[in-house]
Amino acid sequence: MINYIDFHCDTLMKAWMGRKKDIFAPGGMVSLNGLREGGCRAQFFAIFMPPVNLKKIAGLFLPKDEAYIEKNLQIFQNTLERWPGILAAAKSMEDIRANWAQGKISGILTLEDGRAVNGKTENLERFYDRGIRLISLTWNHANCFGFPNSSDSAVMEKGLTDFGKEAVIRMNELGMLVDVSHLSDGGFRDVAALCKKPFVASHSNCRSLNPHPRSMTDDMIRTLADKGGVMGVNFGPEFLTENVKAKESRAQAIVAQLRHMIKIGGEDCPAIGTDFDGIGGRLEIGSPGQMPRLFETLEKSGFTAGQIEKIAYRNGERVMEEVL
Numbered sequence: 001m002i003n004y005i006d007f008h009c010d011t012l013m014k015a016w017m018g019r020k021k022d023i024f025a026p027g028g029m030v031s032l033n034g035l036r037e038g039g040c041r042a043q044f045f046a047i048f049m050p051p052v053n054l055k056k057i058a059g060l061f062l063p064k065d066e067a068y069i070e071k072n073l074q075i076f077q078n079t080l081e082r083w084p085g086i087l088a089a090a091k092s093m094e095d096i097r098a099n100w101a102q103g104k105i106s107g108i109l110t111l112e113d114g115r116a117v118n119g120k121t122e123n124l125e126r127f128y129d130r131g132i133r134l135i136s137l138t139w140n141h142a143n144c145f146g147f148p149n150s151s152d153s154a155v156m157e158k159g160l161t162d163f164g165k166e167a168v169i170r171m172n173e174l175g176m177l178v179d180v181s182h183l184s185d186g187g188f189r190d191v192a193a194l195c196k197k198p199f200v201a202s203h204s205n206c207r208s209l210n211p212h213p214r215s216m217t218d219d220m221i222r223t224l225a226d227k228g229g230v231m232g233v234n235f236g237p238e239f240l241t242e243n244v245k246a247k248e249s250r251a252q253a254i255v256a257q258l259r260h261m262i263k264i265g266g267e268d269c270p271a272i273g274t275d276f277d278g279i280g281g282r283l284e285i286g287s288p289g290q291m292p293r294l295f296e297t298l299e300k301s302g303f304t305a306g307q308i309e310k311i312a313y314r315n316g317e318r319v320m321e322e323v324l
Contacts, residue, residue, distance in 0.1 A: 002295045002308060003039040005316040006288070007134075007232035007271055008110070008181070008203040010278035012072050013048040017058035023079040029276040029287050032086060035105050038291035041313055042096050042106035044134060044202065047072040048278070049113035051141065065116040073130060076109060091131055092175075093320040110179070110202070113139035119163045121170050133324055134177035136202060137164065137187065146187040149213040156213060159186035160194075168194045175324050180204075180224075181214070181273070188220055198228035198319045203273030205231075205239045206260045212244045218264045225265030228322065230315045232273020233257050237281040247281040251297040254285070258298070258311060267307050271316045 011030040015023050023045065024032040035043060047069055050057050062068065080089055088099045090106035099106045109132045117123045117135070127135070137145040137160075145164035150156050160168065168191055171178050178199040180188050191199055201224060207215040216224070216231065224231060233254055237246040240253040261270040272294075276287065285293050298308050 001039040001292065002312050003041045004272055004291055004295075004312040005042045005044075006040065006276070007044045007200065007230075007273040007316065008046055008112075008234075008278075009043060009274060009276040010046055010048050010112075011276065012045050012075060013050075014277045015075050016068075016072055017060065019060070021075065021078050022082055023075060024083070031287070031289070032083060034287045034289035036086070038288035040105050040288055040291070041100055042090060042108060042316075043288075044108045044110050045076060046110045046112040046136070046278075047132070049111070049115060049139065051139075052115070065118075069111075069116060073109075076107065080107070089131060091133055092324045093317060096317070096320070108133050110134035110136065110177075112136040113141075113143065113182075114145045114167070115141075115143035117144060117167065119144040121167060124167060124170055124176070125174065128174045128176055132176070134179050134200070134202065135171065136179040136181050136183075137168075137191075138182050138184075140182060146190070147184040148182055149184060151213055156184050157186045158184055160190040165190060165194055169196075172197050172323075177202075177319070177323050185217070185220070188216075188223075192223045192227060195227060197323045198230070199224070200229050200271075200319060201231040201273075203232050203234040203275045203278075205234050205257050206264070208264075209257060209260055210239050210241060210244065212239055215239060221261060221265045221269065225269040228268075228319065230269055230271040230319050231261060231265075232271045232316075233261070234279070235274045235276070235283060235285060236279035237283070249279075249281055249283045249285070251284045251293055252301075254294060255297050255301050255303075258303075259301075262307070267310055268315055268318070270311045271319075272311065 147158040
C-alpha cells in the first residue's frame with residue numbers, strides 16, 4: 001500500500017460543530033479506520049476560524065476566537081488520549097518518523113485564517129508553543145496578515161500588511177509553515193519575495209484548469225516550485241474543472257490537476273490537500289479509506305512509481321524536513 005500525507009482537512013471543525021469530544025466521532029469524512037485503511041502517515045488538522053460575521057454555526061453560538069481555539073485544541077488532545085496507540089501529535093519531521101516507526105499516524109495542528117494572531121508576533125510564538133505548525137494566512141476575508149482571494153481584481157492585487165510581512169519572516173524563524181491557500185495574488189507575491197524557506201499551498205489547484213480565484217496561476221505554481229514548496233491538490237468539485245459550480249469530484253479530474261502541477265512546477269511540486277470535511281458533493285474519493293483509488297488511477301494514467309510516491313508523501317516530507 002502507498003502511504004500518504006494530507007495537508008488539510010476540516011475534521012476538527014466538524015467535531016466542534018457536532019458537539020463531539022473526539023475528532024473521530026461518527027459523522028465526518030475522516031475516521032480513524034479510514035486513515036488506517038487508506039495508509040495515512042500524517043494528517044494536518046485545521047482549526048478553521050468561522051467567519052466573524054456569523055453569530056451561530058450548526059446551531060451553536062460562536063465563542064470568541066481564543067475560546068474557540070482552546071475548544072479545538074481540547075478536542076485534539078482528547079483524541080490523542082483516547083487513541084494513544086494509533087494517533088500521536090507531531091511537531092516535526094522527526095516526530096512523524098518516530099510515530100510511523102511505532103505504527104502511529106501523526107496528527108499536525110494548523111490554523112486556517114490567521115486573524116487570531118491579532119497583529120502580534122507574540123501570538124505567533126504562543127500558537128507555535130501550543131503545537132500549531134502551519135497557518136493559512138487568510139481565509140476569505142481580510143485580516144492582520146493581508147487580503148484574500150477575490151473575484152474583485154483590486155482586492156486580488158493587494159498584498160500583505162506590514163504586520164503580515166513581519167509575521168512571515170518570524171514564521172520562517174520559528175519553523176512554521178506559511179500557507180498561501182485562500183491568499184490574494186498580491187499576498188502570494190509578497191510571501192514568495194519574503195520567505196527564505198519553502199512555503200505551501202495546502203489545498204489549492206491550478207487556475208489554468210479551474211478559474212476559481214482560489215486556484216493558482218501557472219506563474220504562481222512556478223514560483224512556488226522554485227522556492228521548494230508544494231501544493232496539495234484539493235478534492236472539492238468546484239476546484240477541479242472549468243465548472244466552478246460542479247457538484248461531482250472524479251479521480252480523473254484530480255489526476256488532471258496533478259498532471260498540470262508536474263507540467264508547470266515539476267514532480268517535486270504536487271502533494272495532497274484533500275479538504276475532507278470542508279467539501280461536499282458527489283465525491284469519488286470522499287474519505288481517507290478511498291485514497292488507494294487515487295494512486296491506482298495515477299498508475300493507470302501513466303504516472304511512474306516514483307512520481308506517485310512524491311505526490312503521496314515524499315514531497316511533503318521534504319518540505320517539512322526543511323521548515324519544521
